[in-house]
Amino acid sequence: MGVCWGPVVRVLVLQAAWALGGGQVRYSVPEEAKAGTVVGRLAQDLGLEAGEPEARRLRLVAQGRRASVEVSGASGALVVSSRLDREELCGKSAPCALRLEVLVERPLRVFHVELEVTDINDNAPLFPAARKNLSLSENSPPGSRFPLEGASDADVGANAQLSYTLSPSEHFGLEVKSKDENKILVVLVLRRPLDREMMAEHRLVLTAIDGGRPSLTGTMELVISVLDANDNAPQFNQSVYKVQLPESAAPGTVFFQLTATDIDEGINREIYYSFSDAVSGKVQDLFIIDRKSGEIRTAGDLDFEDVQSYDLEIEARDKGWPPLSGHCSVELEVLDVNDNAPEVWVTSLSVPVPEDAAVGTVVALLSVSDRDSGANGRVRCAVWPAAPFGLVATFAGSYSLVLREALDRERVSEYEVEVRAEDGGAPALRASRGVRVPVSDVNDNAPAFAQAVYTVLARENNAAGAELARAWAGARWRAGGWRAASSYVSVDAESGRLWALQPLDYEEVQVLQFEVRAVDAGEPPLCGNATVQLFVVDENDNAPALLPAAGGGPGGGAVVAKIRAVDADSGYNAWLRYELWEPRGKGPFRVGLYSGEVSTARALEEADGPRQRLVIVVRDHGEPARSATATLSVSLVEGAEAALAAAGSSSSGAGLRPAAGAEGGAAAAAATNVWLVVAICAVSSLFLLAVVLYGASRWAPRAAVLSGPGPATLVCASEVGSWSYSQRQSRSLCVAEGAGKSDLMPGYPAGCL
Structure with a gap:
């Protein structure tokens, strides 16, 4: 159990230390360390077991500059890979800290490493020139001060803390004092009056010594020429002038006016201004002094991000012989303006994202920076569109693009995400970086029909x-x-x-x-x-089928017979009409167009003959129409025979003969009246029955129209009030007495329930 719990306890301790340390590992390495020097056991400090650095692809990401260190793939140690020169990496900035990001895959995580490169004393003090020429009037009073340009040391800290010594001289001494915490003022002081006739030139050696162990030195030779006559040098009203200028100042901007006075007279009081030899040529390229007026103006562009201040040593020299000079310092502070937009980099991207990815999944790692300072360099970041992704700040200038909402590839298959950065300047500057995030599919949608x-x-x-x-x-x-x-x-x-x-x-x-x-x-x-x-x-694929005809009764205009037919089709295809085909012309008989009733068209005459042969055609209304033909034989009888024929007519036909005498006519009239009463009662009963059935069907459920199969009868009323029958496999009932042709259209006719 002790063997198993040992690594676990170590990981827990490391995680606790990691949480207390704010998620950052710090190492320190001296500059000029040899390649291969182990900086730290990075994998062990991150809590990785042996072999995990290579398996999880532990790798280093540097921000903006060459790191000069790398991660050993096998051991996971952070080692020096190339020459580390602190002065090259950080200049005079102290401490010199390199910010590194370490990525570990499976799962993807980011760790932040801060590597401090410490200074060693590898740079000796350096004067701007090996020789400095000075001209001093012989009447210069003791205590006269002559500023000298000090040496510079590229190192920092104690290694750059300089002290100065002057070779022994009975006339000159050296005064060193701190002008501020970063600059030392070196002044050559005249201790005793000069006598040109005794010594016209003095040669001294100024030595600068740094504070390193061991210390390094630099020297500059001072050649002092003693001049005669002009014994008053120009004087400024103060030795140091402080000026502020925004970095956005255009070339040619006048930012200071020099004024020096000389109490001499004549040519000895005429003054011209110039930069001291202590001002480097690079700085002189940025500024211009008007030799006569003393105006100082800019000659180039200022950049706060490169240099934040300039120390301009000014010399005012008169035209006497020998010329005398006065000195002052113009300290120019460059003010930052918001002239640098933020920069956004995508350091790692993990795509495509499955549509079932959990909320909080890291999609990308980003780094954001701004070269400006203060509020101008403070950057706010946001992601657009606001959904379904968001940003999480992991460290200063580092963000993770994470999933905020569930994805649906069927709704959006790919996202164009824009990471927007805005600084705190006025006006604010902005930058953006687009990230394309495709969404991979999972089977989460069942097939869907357009209609149920x-x-x-x-x-x-x-x-x-x-x-x-x-x-x-x-x-x-x-x-x-x-x-x-x-x-x-x-x-x-x-x-x-x-x-x-x-x-x-x-x-x-x-x-x-x-x-x-x-x-x-x-x-x-x-x-x-x-x-x-x-x-x-329905198609019109069934012709009308004839049924046995019904007989009629005698009398003028009386119904002789009724032709009956049925059609197995429906709608218009089953709507039948009857036409008298033979005889044509003005015969004694006619046929009801829709009823099929054969009746007398006029009074019968002897010329009509004792027997009539009628050919009747039955047609449906289909396209094309189908038909059937019926032949009806009508025999004409007289008197009592007509009455007997009316009472007992057969399906084969009926005969009528004209009545002879008054009794015959009365009998025929009585029989006709009886049949008329019977017909009226029958029609009325059928009409009443149709009305009752129609009302019942209006209140019945509509589902009855689509009931199951089985023989049933569709009954429809014709235009003339008679009935036709059609066999159908349906239980629908159509009642439309007196309705128009639209009632018999195919499909669901009007009035069908």
Whole structure:
């Protein structure tokens, strides 16, 4: 148990130390360390076991500059890879800290490492020139001071703390004092009066010694020429002038006016101004002094990010002989303006993102910086659009792009995310970086039909194998409805086409209802369902069929017989009309167009003959129309025979003969009246029955229209109030006495319940 718990305890301790340290590892290495020098055991400090650095691809990411260090792949140690020169890396900045990022994969994490490069005393003090020439009037009073340019040391800290010594001289001494914490003022002081006739030139050696161990030195030779006459040097009203100038100042901007005075007279009081030899040529390229007026103006562009201040040593020299000079210092402070936009880098990107990725998943690592300082260099970051991603600050200038909301590839398959950075300047400057984030698919959507129910119309007598509809790809189906749909239709599993397996017969089946299921190829597969209602449209494929005719009675205009026919079709295809085909012209008989009743058209005459042969054609209203022909033989009888014929007429026909005498006419009239009363009562009863059935059907459930199969009768009223019959496999009832032709249209006629 001790062996197992040892690594765990060590990891917990490291994690605790990591949390207390703010998530940052700090190392220190002296400059000029040899390549291969181990800076620190990075993998061990990050809590990685042996072998994990290589397995998890521990790698180093430097920000903005060459790191000169690398991570050993096998051991995970941070080692020096190339020459480390602190002065090259950081200049005079102290401490010299390099910010590094260490990435560990599986899972992806980022750690921050701060590497401090410490200074060693590898730079000796350096004067701007090996020799300095000075001209001093012989009447210069003791105590006269002559500023000298001090040496510079590229090192920092104690290694750059300089002290000065002057070679022994009875006339000159050296005064060294701190001008500020970063600068030492070196002044040559005249201790005793000069005598040009005794010594016209003095040669001294100024030595600068740094504070390193061991210390390094630099020297400069001072050649002092003693001049005669002009014994008053120009004087400034103060030795140091402080000036501020924004870095955005345009070249040619006048920022200071020098003024020096000389109490001499004549040519000895005429003054011209110039930069002291202590001012480097690079600085003199940035500024211009008007030799006569003393105006100082800019000659180039200032950049706060490169240099924050300038110390301009000014010399005012008169025109006397020997010329005398006065000195002052103009300390120019460069003010920062917001002239640098933020910069955004994507240091790591993990795409595509699966659409089922958990909220909080890290998508990318970003680094943000701004070269400005203060508020101008403080950067705020945001991500646009605001969803479904967000930014999390992991360290100063480092952010993680993380998932804030659940993804749906079917809604958005790819995101163009823009990381926007804005600094705190006025006006603020902005920068952005686009990140393309594709979303990978997972099987989370079942197939969906455009409709829950599909309606398909198919004409009867279609050919077997005919395509009925096309709606679904990769579908499976199962049948349902009035009878097994699988005997009539088939759905292709790949194309989704609906095929007819056999011709459809409207008189056999009017509606097929079945379910179609679509299944995708995902893992696991998902499916969706839809209902298909296939309505069979009637075709005029049945001719009218004749029934035995009914006999009529005698009398003028009386009904002789009634032709009866039925049609197995429906709607217009079953709407029948009757026409008298023979004899043509003005015969004694006529046929009701829709009733089929054969009646007398006029009074019978002897010339009409004892027997009439009538040919009647029965047609439906289909396209094209179908017909049947009936032949009716009518025999003409007289007197009592006519009455007997009226009472007992057969289906083959009926005969009428004119009555002879008053009694015969009265009998015929009485018989006719009886039949009329019977007919009126029958029609009234049927009309009442139709009204009752119509009202009942209006209140009955509509589902009765789509009831199951079985023999039933569709009864429709004709225009003339008689009845025709059609056999159908339906339980619908149509009552429309006196209705127009639209009542008999195919499909769902008006008035059908």
